[in-house]
Amino acid sequence: MTLRKWAVRAAPVLAMPVVVMAAGGAQAGGFGLREQSSYYQGTAFAGNAAGGEGLASMFWNPAALSFTPGLSVEQNITYIAPHASVDVFSAGAPITGANLGNLGVGDIVDNGTLPTGYASYAWDKWAVGVGITSPYGLVTDATCNWSGRYYGCYNRIFDVNVQGSVAYRVNDWLTLGAGVNVNYIEAKLTGAQVLGVVPAMPPIVVSGYSQVEGEDYGFGFNLGALFTLAPGTTLGIGYRSFIDQTITGQLGLSGRGQVIPPLSATAPLTLPDQVTASFRSQVTPQWTLLGTVEWTNWSTVQQLVVSSAAGQSTLDLKWNDGWFFSGGVEYQWDPKLALRAGLAYELTPVPDDTRSPRLPDTNRLWLSGGFTYNFTQQFSMDFAYSHIFGETSPITLLPTDPANVTRGSLIGQVSDGYVDIVSVALRYKFGATTEAALITK
Template sequence: MTMRKWAVRAAPALALPAIMIAAGEASAGGFGLREQSAYYQGTSFAGDAAGGAGLASMFWNPAALSFAPGLSVEGNVTYIAPHASVDVFSATAPLTGASLGNLGVGDIVDNGTLPTSYMTYAGERWSVGLAVTSPYGLVTDAPCNWSGRYYGCYSRIFDMNVQGSFAYKVTDWLTLGAGVNVNYIDARLSNAQFTGFAPPANNLYAQVDGDDIGYGFNLGALVTLAPGTTVGIGYRSSISQDLGGTLGISLANIVPLNKLHATAALTLPDQVTASFRSQLDPSWTILGTVEWTNWSTVQQLVVKSRGVPVSTLDLQWNDGWFFSGGVEYQWDPKLALRAGLAYELTPVPDSTRSPRLPDTNRLWLSAGLTYNFTPQFSVDFAYSHIFGENSPITLSPADPSNALRGTLIAEVNDGYVDIVSVGLRYKFDSPAGTALAMK
């Protein structure tokens, strides 16, 4: 059998199973991105489904559309600077068991910029809204000569979601909301391909590109318990994505050998967010959020090429949980200050953690502010620092899906994320003082 034919047959089993885990050290559990709003980032997203001046509350709860009367628009830009090192203790080649050394990666995750935008119109009873966001993404990037190269080199997900929602005020204390989501995903990943030669002679590489559009829905309720106190609950449905694209195989990552059609089915998880917001007095407001994400739907990924299953990746993810609390202080009529603390449980178990997604439990610390230049125009600013826990990577051919990937014993450490976000918000036809009254 020629090297070209061997590579064409074997590469799908190695390259494709990671198509859906290209997010790297994402700043939410799994490969999720939580940074949809500078306003709510200032409280570590405490209170994000309970309404507020931030229009992004509709992302978590469509019923929150009713919170800001009139026509409003908001745009946010968030810069995410993650860091995670992978120290390799032991790595061996597939089949031969030859040592691959202990060359790790000093920083396996790349920085990224996340823009989001929102538009809402709230009348006396009916409200409508449109949001463009990016709920998933980020990148892991390792040189393809590192000791874990068979488990991944470069991985990326680009994701864009368009959400259209409406809300109806049933009573003075109850608002219900619903909407639809259209989600586009584009993924690319690469890894070294074992050829049967003793390392480091291996110089075969595989790269997969795939994309798809999926559809989902969102539901929500906003309850006013007392003046200034609201409780919100929102549901975002799962979205089925059938990624289709190409698997390219090359020599030395330069000379193309072949290109195949490949597919991989992925279900993005459904999510429930519950929040409260209570204004204790004209100056102080307390906030909280509990969020559950159904990552346990991600158990296995079956990969097909030309309609034939070629590989199964055993992930065995758990549900994800996020807990946050925050405070807001109205310094004066123009300036509001806020801060928040959160803790997030990763859905990725130690037994299946991959260098393509070195996700760990994390602690959030955030601070932010809103400055109202006029009753209609305001600016939000927020900064967060996320502390990641050190966690192991223990991958071996004991899992049959890793038969051609060898053994990798490593640790993810020095994990952290710095996040800076800026948002602009304008209320076109709000009466004077609305921005402060509805904060």
């Protein structure tokens, strides 16, 4: 029997998730990326929607656009070095249940570099801004001889978001903002794959490898409000809408030295909406307190339905909402130097019973520190470092779930999870004077 005939016979099991969680190293819940700003990373993103010197506040709250007169620009570059091991206690082959051993992955997440940039222009009571960011992404990478190979080998998500925003200062205590988002997402996913079953006693399973690639554009919007409760004290609330995307691409299959012509494949995906609430309060001329609570509607990701020329497949994910809590402080050391630090805790949206090596996401604790140095009142530099501690969490994937019949079983855990993040930014205000001055709130 030829490989093509096996593939036709196995058509219902050939559809694979186009975008399923290729970002195991993502540093926000699910496959999100939080590292959009060096300035706010220094406080573990406490106060990120409440304004400040960092232009990136517009990402979370368009009403928090900078009202520094004239043009301001900011460029961030962040290096993310994650680590997570997948320990395998037992693994069984699909259909037959044959023992696949306990070869795990010592480090399943890859390092990455994340650039983001922002610009704002303000006059009178108006400000406009643009941001180029990457809200989702990163990579998981395992060789295709490990025991969990039917649950994924190499997986990648690449994402770029362009956001345009406008803010209007209604009065001394209220500023309102809105924006639009254009989001591009691209995914690649590989793994071992059942290509067919030869009727026999016992059945003979024909295995090979699959590679899925796809992309799509989507659109969303932002809303926000910034309240000045007292001199030096602001409260910001921002909303980022969900974005409906339909990943469109190709499914490629290979095995026994043969390659099946690529099959077209699509998978609808709803990127979650998000609400961020932050405060910033300058309690003395030197000390500022900051805090943030953020909710992300990851519960929109309940199933991934993939359609291809070979049929349709449904993957149950059953994600929960994600929550992030952070607090931080900023200390104005002198007119040129501001120091900051922060602590945060994040609840993963991924439940224990659906955690996958494609996305070994767990609860995490953030410790961050950073500073801003003003060379002049026009030109400044931000620096931040974060260390994230990940929790040890189980992986329990069984063929009793219909979605896993052609993937077999995988029992193990995600362990030794941590992340080191270093970020640097340069910011220039064309409308400011050149004299160094105290950072304004």
